[in-house]
Amino acid sequence: MCKLEVNIQSSPKYYPIFINNRDINTLYSEILEYLEGKNYIVVISKKVYQLYANILNFPKEKMFVLKDGEKEKNIKNYTRILDFALKSHLTRNDAIIAIGGGVVGDLAGFAASTYMRGINYIQVPTTLLACTDSSVGGKTAINTVYGKNLVGSFYQPSAVFINVNFLKTLDKRQFKSGMGEVVKYAFIEKSCQCDDDLNLMNFLNENSQKIMDKDILTLADLIKMCIKLKISVVNQDEKEKGLRKILNYGHTYGHAVETITNFSKYTHGECVVSGILFAINMAFKMGKIDKEYKFLSEDLISKFDFPRIPQFDKNKIINIMRADKKAGSDYLTFILPTSYAQVETFKFEPDKISF
Ligand code: GLY
Numbered sequence: 001m002c003k004l005e006v007n008i009q010s011s012p013k014y015y016p017i018f019i020n021n022r023d024i025n026t027l028y029s030e031i032l033e034y035l036e037g038k039n040y041i042v043v044i045s046k047k048v049y050q051l052y053a054n055i056l057n058f059p060k061e062k063m064f065v066l067k068d069g070e071k072e073k074n075i076k077n078y079t080r081i082l083d084f085a086l087k088s089h090l091t092r093n094d095a096i097i098a099i100g101g102g103v104v105g106d107l108a109g110f111a112a113s114t115y116m117r118g119i120n121y122i123q124v125p126t127t128l129l130a131c132t133d134s135s136v137g138g139k140t141a142i143n144t145v146y147g148k149n150l151v152g153s154f155y156q157p158s159a160v161f162i163n164v165n166f167l168k169t170l171d172k173r174q175f176k177s178g179m180g181e182v183v184k185y186a187f188i189e190k191s192c193q194c195d196d197d198l199n200l201m202n203f204l205n206e207n208s209q210k211i212m213d214k215d216i217l218t219l220a221d222l223i224k225m226c227i228k229l230k231i232s233v234v235n236q237d238e239k240e241k242g243l244r245k246i247l248n249y250g251h252t253y254g255h256a257v258e259t260i261t262n263f264s265k266y267t268h269g270e271c272v273v274s275g276i277l278f279a280i281n282m283a284f285k286m287g288k289i290d291k292e293y294k295f296l297s298e299d300l301i302s303k304f305d306f307p308r309i310p311q312f313d314k315n316k317i318i319n320i321m322r323a324d325k326k327a328g329s330d331y332l333t334f335i336l337p338t339s340y341a342q343v344e345t346f347k348f349e350p351d352k353i354s355f
Helices: 024-035 046-056 075-087 102-117 128-134 164-169 172-192 200-212 216-236 243-248 251-260 268-285 291-302 314-323
Strands: 002-008 013-020 040-045 063-066 095-100 120-125 139-144 147-154 159-163 332-339 342-348
Touching: 002 216, 013 216, 024 046, 024 120, 024 159, 040 046, 040 075, 040 102, 046 063, 046 095, 046 164, 063 075, 063 102, 075 102, 075 139, 095 102, 102 120, 102 128, 102 139, 102 147, 120 128, 128 164, 128 172, 128 216, 147 251, 159 164, 164 216, 172 200, 172 216, 172 243, 172 268, 172 291, 172 332, 172 342, 200 216, 200 291, 216 243, 243 332, 243 342, 251 268, 251 314, 251 332, 268 291, 268 332, 291 332, 314 332
Parallel strands: 013 159, 040 063, 040 095, 095 120, 120 159
Antiparallel strands: 002 013, 139 147, 332 342
16 A cells, blocks of 8 residues: 655645555545545446446445447536536535546536536546556546547546555556556656655566566556656646656657547547657657667667557648647647657757657
8 A cells, every 4th residue: 555645835735646456446545535425426348347336335326337438538428427516415525436447537527617617526546547647637528529538627536556466457458558558658757856765767677577567566667657747747836837847758749649530549548648659759850869879769669569550641630730738829739759758848840850
């Protein structure tokens, strides 16, 4: 059992993140004890419901089951959750518990941030991506027809409960999608300004087989490292005014690939990896990294067997990147590698980008 703590400097806001590998049936009492008698509803992914509803023990009438898939993160489901919360008589003092991957966490978090102007929410991430990235840091959102995550809020959970055993039943593709965000953390580690010197790149190189074999203790260590890095960034810059932008490493190009392929052909993590490879290549061409670091980075990525995504039409990709909410009107922002485990933010005029 391990407890990490988010302690945001500017607000100030505090919440614990519990990481353990106990039996999943202990989760119910852990959460109930934490809620101290508050009323609650549970928003749970359909897959997780089918696999774990009986073990989890939450009363069926308190569960809102959400179909899986990015397209479920929409305004219709958002209002359905609010209606469910109203029907369940949740007051401002109560809580929404999100059990699932990033889609459930983002959607339930957004509902919690607006229900009666904000109620408690608890994240129980069940995918590697949610355990290592999206469950911590308070980004909540829904998608619209104009794009992904265009409506949302920064709203921190009251607590995060990570039980690594959920990962045992995670399918291979979703597991590797999470590894996309994990390798991101390795490449940005030094820029996260974390007090601990974790050397995640080394850890990934040395433990790649154990990770791919889903060795539970190795995964618990891996999750702790990623969360320590995320906490360090979020504590300093909750609202992404500066430092937090580095968490978007690989995402400018990655989001464009997701959009161009209609959010259906590749997973988020696969697209992030294609964005990281794009950034490595771009940084090398611009003389920001040397051949050795390019090789080392590509070698690390090759250990996790990500699919190769083909290059897309340059103009189409640039137009999509321009529409990205993080882009300024006249330039595109890229996070590029500059040295070992270090990245910096650069702004480019669209016609100066070399693919
Ligand atoms: N997933 C990126 C962030 O939380 O800022």
